[in-house]
Amino acid sequence: MLSASFHRFLWFSSLVALYSSVSSTTTRAAVTWTVDPFSPPSYPLAVRTPYLSAWLHQGDGKALNEDWPRFWTGSILGWAGFVRVDGTVYRFLGAPATTARVALATQISAKVASFSSLLQRACANLADFQFTSTQSTFVLAAGGIDLIVNFLSPVEPTDLVKQSVPFAYLAVTAQSKDGKSHSVQVYTDISAEWATGDNTLIANWTTSTSNNVVTHQVSLRDQEPYAEDGDHIRHGAAYYSLAASTGTTYRSGADIDVRDSFVANGTLDNSLDTNFRAVNDNWPVFALAHDMGNITSTPSDPIVFSIGHVRDPAVKYIVGGGILQDRSVYYWSAFSSVLDMISSFLSDYSSALSRANTLDAKVSADATE
Numbered sequence: 001m002l003s004a005s006f007h008r009f010l011w012f013s014s015l016v017a018l019y020s021s022v023s024s025t026t027t028r029a030a031v032t033w034t035v036d037p038f039s040p041p042s043y044p045l046a047v048r049t050p051y052l053s054a055w056l057h058q059g060d061g062k063a064l065n066e067d068w069p070r071f072w073t074g075s076i077l078g079w080a081g082f083v084r085v086d087g088t089v090y091r092f093l094g095a096p097a098t099t100a101r102v103a104l105a106t107q108i109s110a111k112v113a114s115f116s117s118l119l120q121r122a123c124a125n126l127a128d129f130q131f132t133s134t135q136s137t138f139v140l141a142a143g144g145i146d147l148i149v150n151f152l153s154p155v156e157p158t159d160l161v162k163q164s165v166p167f168a169y170l171a172v173t174a175q176s177k178d179g180k181s182h183s184v185q186v187y188t189d190i191s192a193e194w195a196t197g198d199n200t201l202i203a204n205w206t207t208s209t210s211n212n213v214v215t216h217q218v219s220l221r222d223q224e225p226y227a228e229d230g231d232h233i234r235h236g237a238a239y240y241s242l243a244a245s246t247g248t249t250y251r252s253g254a255d256i257d258v259r260d261s262f263v264a265n266g267t268l269d270n271s272l273d274t275n276f277r278a279v280n281d282n283w284p285v286f287a288l289a290h291d292m293g294n295i296t297s298t299p300s301d302p303i304v305f306s307i308g309h310v311r312d313p314a315v316k317y318i319v320g321g322g323i324l325q326d327r328s329v330y331y332w333s334a335f336s337s338v339l340d341m342i343s344s345f346l347s348d349y350s351s352a353l354s355r356a357n358t359l360d361a362k363v364s365a366d367a368t369e
Helices: 004-020 115-121 160-164 255-265 338-347 349-367
Strands: 042-049 052-057 079-085 088-093 106-111 135-142 145-152 167-176 182-191 202-208 213-220 237-243 248-254 284-295 303-310 315-318 324-327
Touching: 042 135, 042 145, 042 167, 042 303, 052 303, 079 145, 079 167, 079 255, 088 135, 088 145, 145 182, 145 349, 167 182, 167 284, 167 338, 167 349, 182 237, 182 255, 182 303, 202 248, 202 284, 213 248, 213 284, 213 338, 237 248, 237 284, 237 338, 248 255, 255 284, 284 303, 303 338, 338 349
Parallel strands: none
Antiparallel strands: 042 052, 079 088, 079 182, 106 135, 135 145, 145 167, 167 303, 182 284, 202 213, 213 237, 237 303, 248 284, 315 324
Protein backbone atom coordinates (compact mmCIF):
# COMPACT_ATOMS: atom_id res chain seq x y z
CA MET A 1 0.00 0.00 0.00
CA LEU A 2 2.76 2.42 0.90
CA SER A 3 4.76 1.89 -2.28
CA ALA A 4 1.67 2.04 -4.49
CA SER A 5 0.68 5.41 -3.12
CA PHE A 6 4.05 6.82 -4.21
CA HIS A 7 3.05 6.14 -7.85
CA ARG A 8 2.37 9.81 -8.54
CA PHE A 9 5.51 10.86 -6.66
CA LEU A 10 7.61 8.69 -8.97
CA TRP A 11 5.71 10.03 -11.98
CA PHE A 12 6.70 13.56 -10.97
CA SER A 13 10.33 12.59 -10.48
CA SER A 14 10.46 11.15 -13.99
CA LEU A 15 9.01 14.37 -15.40
CA VAL A 16 11.67 16.42 -13.62
CA ALA A 17 14.35 14.22 -15.11
CA LEU A 18 12.81 14.53 -18.57
CA TYR A 19 12.48 18.30 -18.31
CA SER A 20 16.11 18.67 -17.29
CA SER A 21 17.12 16.96 -20.54
CA VAL A 22 15.11 19.10 -22.97
CA SER A 23 14.92 22.74 -23.91
CA SER A 24 12.61 24.92 -21.85
CA THR A 25 10.79 25.80 -25.08
CA THR A 26 9.89 22.16 -25.85
CA THR A 27 6.17 21.27 -25.84
CA ARG A 28 4.34 18.03 -26.59
CA ALA A 29 1.47 19.64 -28.40
CA ALA A 30 0.18 22.98 -29.63
CA VAL A 31 -2.40 23.89 -26.99
CA THR A 32 -4.35 27.09 -26.54
CA TRP A 33 -3.77 27.42 -22.79
CA THR A 34 -0.69 28.14 -20.71
CA VAL A 35 1.42 25.12 -19.72
CA ASP A 36 4.62 25.16 -17.71
CA PRO A 37 7.14 23.69 -18.18
CA PHE A 38 5.38 21.56 -20.85
CA SER A 39 2.23 19.51 -21.42
CA PRO A 40 2.86 16.04 -19.96
CA PRO A 41 1.48 12.80 -21.46
CA SER A 42 -1.17 12.71 -18.71
CA TYR A 43 -2.19 14.92 -15.79
CA PRO A 44 -2.71 12.98 -12.53
CA LEU A 45 -6.10 13.79 -11.00
CA ALA A 46 -6.63 11.24 -8.21
CA VAL A 47 -3.73 8.83 -7.78
CA ARG A 48 -3.42 7.02 -4.45
CA THR A 49 -3.54 3.25 -5.12
CA PRO A 50 -3.63 0.94 -8.14
CA TYR A 51 -7.43 1.06 -7.88
CA LEU A 52 -7.70 4.83 -7.29
CA SER A 53 -5.79 6.05 -10.32
CA ALA A 54 -7.48 8.74 -12.44
CA TRP A 55 -5.66 10.70 -15.15
CA LEU A 56 -6.38 13.25 -17.87
CA HIS A 57 -4.66 11.85 -20.95
CA GLN A 58 -3.29 14.55 -23.22
CA GLY A 59 -2.74 13.05 -26.67
CA ASP A 60 -2.43 16.15 -28.85
CA GLY A 61 -3.50 18.30 -25.90
CA LYS A 62 -6.86 18.06 -24.15
CA ALA A 63 -8.46 20.54 -21.80
CA LEU A 64 -10.01 19.31 -18.56
CA ASN A 65 -13.47 19.55 -20.16
CA GLU A 66 -12.62 17.96 -23.51
CA ASP A 67 -12.31 14.32 -22.45
CA TRP A 68 -13.20 11.95 -19.64
CA PRO A 69 -10.72 11.20 -16.88
CA ARG A 70 -9.20 7.78 -17.45
CA PHE A 71 -8.09 4.85 -15.34
CA TRP A 72 -4.37 4.15 -15.66
CA THR A 73 -5.15 1.48 -18.28
CA GLY A 74 -7.09 3.99 -20.41
CA SER A 75 -10.69 3.02 -19.57
CA ILE A 76 -13.13 5.85 -18.82
CA LEU A 77 -13.84 6.99 -15.27
CA GLY A 78 -16.99 9.08 -15.41
CA TRP A 79 -16.26 12.33 -13.53
CA ALA A 80 -18.27 15.35 -14.64
CA GLY A 81 -18.32 18.98 -13.52
CA PHE A 82 -20.47 22.02 -14.27
CA VAL A 83 -20.40 25.58 -12.96
CA ARG A 84 -23.46 27.84 -13.17
CA VAL A 85 -22.66 31.54 -13.41
CA ASP A 86 -25.59 33.98 -13.29
CA GLY A 87 -27.86 31.27 -14.69
CA THR A 88 -25.58 30.17 -17.54
CA VAL A 89 -24.05 26.70 -17.16
CA TYR A 90 -20.50 25.84 -18.25
CA ARG A 91 -18.82 22.44 -18.36
CA PHE A 92 -15.44 22.32 -16.64
CA LEU A 93 -14.78 18.59 -16.10
CA GLY A 94 -15.21 15.53 -18.29
CA ALA A 95 -17.34 15.11 -21.42
CA PRO A 96 -20.86 14.54 -20.05
CA ALA A 97 -23.99 14.43 -22.20
CA THR A 98 -26.99 16.65 -21.43
CA THR A 99 -30.17 17.46 -23.33
CA ALA A 100 -30.02 21.06 -22.07
CA ARG A 101 -27.62 23.53 -23.66
CA VAL A 102 -24.31 23.83 -21.81
CA ALA A 103 -21.38 26.08 -22.74
CA LEU A 104 -17.74 25.07 -22.49
CA ALA A 105 -15.58 26.86 -19.96
CA THR A 106 -12.34 28.08 -21.56
CA GLN A 107 -9.19 26.54 -20.15
CA ILE A 108 -6.63 29.26 -19.45
CA SER A 109 -3.89 27.24 -17.81
CA ALA A 110 -3.05 23.69 -16.89
CA LYS A 111 -0.38 23.23 -14.28
CA VAL A 112 0.86 20.48 -12.08
CA ALA A 113 1.16 23.29 -9.59
CA SER A 114 0.70 24.58 -6.09
CA PHE A 115 -2.89 25.58 -5.30
CA SER A 116 -1.89 28.22 -2.77
CA SER A 117 0.64 29.76 -5.17
CA LEU A 118 -2.01 29.95 -7.87
CA LEU A 119 -4.44 31.74 -5.58
CA GLN A 120 -1.76 34.24 -4.60
CA ARG A 121 -1.06 35.07 -8.23
CA ALA A 122 -4.57 34.86 -9.61
CA CYS A 123 -5.10 38.62 -9.29
CA ALA A 124 -2.01 39.32 -11.41
CA ASN A 125 -1.44 36.63 -14.02
CA LEU A 126 -1.62 32.89 -14.51
CA ALA A 127 1.99 32.14 -15.41
CA ASP A 128 5.30 31.01 -13.92
CA PHE A 129 4.11 27.89 -12.14
CA GLN A 130 6.11 24.76 -11.50
CA PHE A 131 5.48 21.06 -11.52
CA THR A 132 4.85 19.57 -8.11
CA SER A 133 4.61 16.06 -6.77
CA THR A 134 1.08 16.19 -5.34
CA GLN A 135 -1.13 18.66 -7.23
CA SER A 136 -2.61 19.33 -10.68
CA THR A 137 -4.36 22.67 -11.10
CA PHE A 138 -6.50 23.93 -13.98
CA VAL A 139 -7.86 27.46 -14.47
CA LEU A 140 -10.95 27.88 -16.63
CA ALA A 141 -12.85 31.04 -17.58
CA ALA A 142 -16.63 30.82 -17.27
CA GLY A 143 -18.82 33.89 -17.64
CA GLY A 144 -17.18 36.65 -15.62
CA ILE A 145 -15.25 34.32 -13.30
CA ASP A 146 -12.15 32.19 -13.23
CA LEU A 147 -12.71 28.71 -11.86
CA ILE A 148 -9.63 27.24 -10.18
CA VAL A 149 -9.84 23.43 -10.10
CA ASN A 150 -7.24 21.72 -7.95
CA PHE A 151 -6.63 17.98 -7.70
CA LEU A 152 -4.58 16.94 -4.66
CA SER A 153 -3.32 13.39 -4.16
CA PRO A 154 -1.55 13.62 -0.79
CA VAL A 155 1.80 11.99 -0.13
CA GLU A 156 2.33 11.70 3.63
CA PRO A 157 5.82 10.28 4.34
CA THR A 158 5.75 11.26 8.03
CA ASP A 159 2.33 9.80 8.94
CA LEU A 160 1.65 6.17 8.04
CA VAL A 161 -2.06 6.39 8.88
CA LYS A 162 -2.59 9.35 6.53
CA GLN A 163 -0.35 7.74 3.92
CA SER A 164 -2.52 4.61 3.97
CA VAL A 165 -5.82 6.48 3.39
CA PRO A 166 -6.95 5.70 -0.20
CA PHE A 167 -8.54 9.10 -0.93
CA ALA A 168 -7.77 12.23 -2.93
CA TYR A 169 -9.20 15.77 -3.02
CA LEU A 170 -10.92 17.90 -5.66
CA ALA A 171 -11.12 21.56 -4.60
CA VAL A 172 -12.98 24.22 -6.60
CA THR A 173 -12.47 27.95 -6.05
CA ALA A 174 -14.10 30.83 -7.93
CA GLN A 175 -13.02 34.44 -8.43
CA SER A 176 -14.62 37.31 -10.34
CA LYS A 177 -12.42 38.66 -13.13
CA ASP A 178 -14.55 41.56 -14.39
CA GLY A 179 -15.01 43.53 -11.17
CA LYS A 180 -18.64 42.42 -10.83
CA SER A 181 -20.39 40.10 -8.39
CA HIS A 182 -21.61 36.79 -9.83
CA SER A 183 -24.00 34.14 -8.52
CA VAL A 184 -22.16 30.80 -8.76
CA GLN A 185 -23.18 27.18 -8.18
CA VAL A 186 -20.90 24.18 -8.76
CA TYR A 187 -21.81 20.57 -9.58
CA THR A 188 -19.81 17.34 -9.89
CA ASP A 189 -20.70 13.68 -10.23
CA ILE A 190 -19.05 10.29 -10.61
CA SER A 191 -20.37 7.23 -12.43
CA ALA A 192 -20.37 3.61 -11.31
CA GLU A 193 -17.37 3.09 -13.62
CA TRP A 194 -15.24 3.88 -10.56
CA ALA A 195 -16.29 0.50 -9.11
CA THR A 196 -15.60 -1.84 -12.02
CA GLY A 197 -13.77 -2.59 -15.24
CA ASP A 198 -16.81 -4.36 -16.72
CA ASN A 199 -19.72 -1.99 -17.33
CA THR A 200 -22.20 -4.83 -17.88
CA LEU A 201 -22.03 -5.86 -14.22
CA ILE A 202 -24.76 -4.89 -11.72
CA ALA A 203 -23.94 -2.11 -9.27
CA ASN A 204 -25.46 -1.27 -5.89
CA TRP A 205 -25.23 2.11 -4.21
CA THR A 206 -26.23 4.07 -1.15
CA THR A 207 -26.04 7.64 0.11
CA SER A 208 -25.24 8.73 3.66
CA THR A 209 -25.58 12.12 5.35
CA SER A 210 -23.94 11.18 8.67
CA ASN A 211 -21.12 13.15 10.31
CA ASN A 212 -22.31 16.29 8.45
CA VAL A 213 -20.95 14.81 5.22
CA VAL A 214 -22.87 13.67 2.14
CA THR A 215 -21.28 10.46 0.85
CA HIS A 216 -22.24 8.43 -2.18
CA GLN A 217 -21.03 4.82 -2.05
CA VAL A 218 -21.10 2.58 -5.15
CA SER A 219 -19.96 -1.03 -5.47
CA LEU A 220 -20.58 -4.17 -7.48
CA ARG A 221 -23.49 -6.32 -6.34
CA ASP A 222 -21.40 -9.48 -6.63
CA GLN A 223 -18.11 -9.00 -4.82
CA GLU A 224 -15.03 -11.12 -5.51
CA PRO A 225 -11.93 -10.25 -3.43
CA TYR A 226 -8.66 -10.10 -5.37
CA ALA A 227 -10.35 -10.69 -8.75
CA GLU A 228 -10.00 -8.07 -11.48
CA ASP A 229 -11.58 -6.93 -14.75
CA GLY A 230 -9.27 -4.84 -16.88
CA ASP A 231 -7.07 -4.23 -13.80
CA HIS A 232 -10.08 -2.84 -11.88
CA ILE A 233 -10.78 -4.75 -8.67
CA ARG A 234 -14.13 -6.57 -8.38
CA HIS A 235 -14.17 -5.88 -4.65
CA GLY A 236 -14.77 -2.87 -2.41
CA ALA A 237 -16.50 0.40 -3.15
CA ALA A 238 -15.95 3.88 -4.52
CA TYR A 239 -16.87 6.83 -2.29
CA TYR A 240 -17.63 10.42 -3.32
CA SER A 241 -18.20 13.01 -0.59
CA LEU A 242 -18.78 16.68 0.24
CA ALA A 243 -19.36 18.44 3.56
CA ALA A 244 -23.09 18.89 4.21
CA SER A 245 -23.02 22.64 4.76
CA THR A 246 -25.67 25.21 3.86
CA GLY A 247 -26.11 25.18 0.09
CA THR A 248 -25.09 21.53 -0.40
CA THR A 249 -27.48 19.26 -2.33
CA TYR A 250 -27.19 15.79 -3.84
CA ARG A 251 -28.88 13.24 -6.09
CA SER A 252 -28.37 9.84 -7.70
CA GLY A 253 -29.96 8.66 -10.94
CA ALA A 254 -29.58 8.36 -14.70
CA ASP A 255 -26.76 10.57 -15.95
CA ILE A 256 -28.70 12.84 -18.29
CA ASP A 257 -31.62 13.26 -15.88
CA VAL A 258 -29.41 14.25 -12.94
CA ARG A 259 -27.23 16.62 -14.96
CA ASP A 260 -30.19 18.25 -16.71
CA SER A 261 -31.75 18.87 -13.30
CA PHE A 262 -28.74 20.92 -12.18
CA VAL A 263 -28.50 22.74 -15.50
CA ALA A 264 -32.13 23.80 -15.20
CA ASN A 265 -32.21 24.66 -11.51
CA GLY A 266 -28.68 25.23 -10.23
CA THR A 267 -29.39 22.78 -7.41
CA LEU A 268 -30.33 19.14 -6.80
CA ASP A 269 -33.41 17.77 -5.05
CA ASN A 270 -31.74 15.18 -2.75
CA SER A 271 -33.64 12.34 -4.44
CA LEU A 272 -32.11 8.87 -4.64
CA ASP A 273 -32.36 6.23 -7.36
CA THR A 274 -33.04 2.76 -5.90
CA ASN A 275 -33.20 0.92 -9.23
CA PHE A 276 -29.94 -0.99 -8.99
CA ARG A 277 -28.75 -2.00 -12.44
CA ALA A 278 -25.82 -2.53 -14.77
CA VAL A 279 -23.25 0.26 -14.87
CA ASN A 280 -24.06 0.98 -18.56
CA ASP A 281 -27.86 0.78 -18.12
CA ASN A 282 -28.94 4.44 -18.15
CA TRP A 283 -25.54 5.17 -16.57
CA PRO A 284 -26.31 5.81 -12.88
CA VAL A 285 -24.35 8.78 -11.51
CA PHE A 286 -23.84 10.14 -8.02
CA ALA A 287 -23.95 13.91 -7.88
CA LEU A 288 -23.03 16.63 -5.39
CA ALA A 289 -23.70 20.34 -5.79
CA HIS A 290 -23.03 23.47 -3.79
CA ASP A 291 -24.28 27.05 -4.00
CA MET A 292 -21.16 29.22 -3.65
CA GLY A 293 -23.24 32.40 -3.33
CA ASN A 294 -22.05 35.71 -4.77
CA ILE A 295 -18.47 35.62 -6.00
CA THR A 296 -16.33 38.77 -6.04
CA SER A 297 -12.70 39.55 -6.92
CA THR A 298 -11.64 37.91 -3.66
CA PRO A 299 -11.11 34.16 -4.22
CA SER A 300 -13.86 32.11 -2.60
CA ASP A 301 -13.25 29.47 0.00
CA PRO A 302 -12.66 26.14 -1.77
CA ILE A 303 -15.49 23.66 -2.16
CA VAL A 304 -13.76 20.39 -1.31
CA PHE A 305 -14.83 16.98 -2.60
CA SER A 306 -13.17 13.68 -1.72
CA ILE A 307 -12.89 10.64 -3.97
CA GLY A 308 -11.68 7.23 -2.85
CA HIS A 309 -11.81 3.48 -3.29
CA VAL A 310 -11.85 1.21 -0.24
CA ARG A 311 -11.63 -2.58 0.01
CA ASP A 312 -11.12 -4.93 2.92
CA PRO A 313 -9.25 -7.23 3.00
CA ALA A 314 -6.60 -5.57 0.87
CA VAL A 315 -3.92 -8.24 0.52
CA LYS A 316 -3.42 -11.95 1.01
CA TYR A 317 -0.33 -12.54 3.15
CA ILE A 318 1.76 -15.71 3.42
CA VAL A 319 2.86 -16.70 6.93
CA GLY A 320 4.77 -19.65 8.33
CA GLY A 321 3.86 -23.04 6.93
CA GLY A 322 2.58 -21.46 3.73
CA ILE A 323 -0.66 -20.41 5.41
CA LEU A 324 -2.50 -17.53 3.73
CA GLN A 325 -3.99 -14.71 5.78
CA ASP A 326 -6.16 -11.78 4.70
CA ARG A 327 -4.70 -8.47 5.84
CA SER A 328 -6.23 -5.00 6.13
CA VAL A 329 -4.80 -1.54 5.46
CA TYR A 330 -3.16 0.44 8.27
CA TYR A 331 -5.83 3.19 8.46
CA TRP A 332 -8.07 0.75 10.37
CA SER A 333 -5.78 1.33 13.35
CA ALA A 334 -7.22 4.86 13.57
CA PHE A 335 -10.78 4.64 12.22
CA SER A 336 -13.75 2.44 13.07
CA SER A 337 -15.61 3.02 9.78
CA VAL A 338 -15.08 4.35 6.28
CA LEU A 339 -17.44 7.25 6.99
CA ASP A 340 -15.35 8.28 10.00
CA MET A 341 -12.25 8.20 7.80
CA ILE A 342 -13.94 10.36 5.14
CA SER A 343 -15.07 12.91 7.73
CA SER A 344 -11.53 13.16 9.09
CA PHE A 345 -10.04 13.36 5.61
CA LEU A 346 -12.31 16.24 4.55
CA SER A 347 -11.79 18.19 7.78
CA ASP A 348 -8.01 17.83 7.33
CA TYR A 349 -7.97 19.47 3.89
CA SER A 350 -6.35 22.79 4.85
CA SER A 351 -3.61 21.05 6.79
CA ALA A 352 -3.15 18.45 4.05
CA LEU A 353 -2.74 21.23 1.49
CA SER A 354 -0.14 22.95 3.69
CA ARG A 355 1.81 19.70 4.10
CA ALA A 356 1.59 19.07 0.35
CA ASN A 357 2.94 22.52 -0.45
CA THR A 358 5.85 21.95 1.93
CA LEU A 359 6.64 18.59 0.34
CA ASP A 360 6.29 20.04 -3.17
CA ALA A 361 8.74 22.83 -2.37
CA LYS A 362 11.25 20.35 -0.94
CA VAL A 363 11.03 18.03 -3.94
CA SER A 364 11.39 20.96 -6.33
CA ALA A 365 14.41 22.31 -4.45
CA ASP A 366 16.07 18.89 -4.27
CA ALA A 367 15.44 18.29 -7.98
CA THR A 368 17.26 21.49 -8.96
CA GLU A 369 20.34 21.01 -6.76
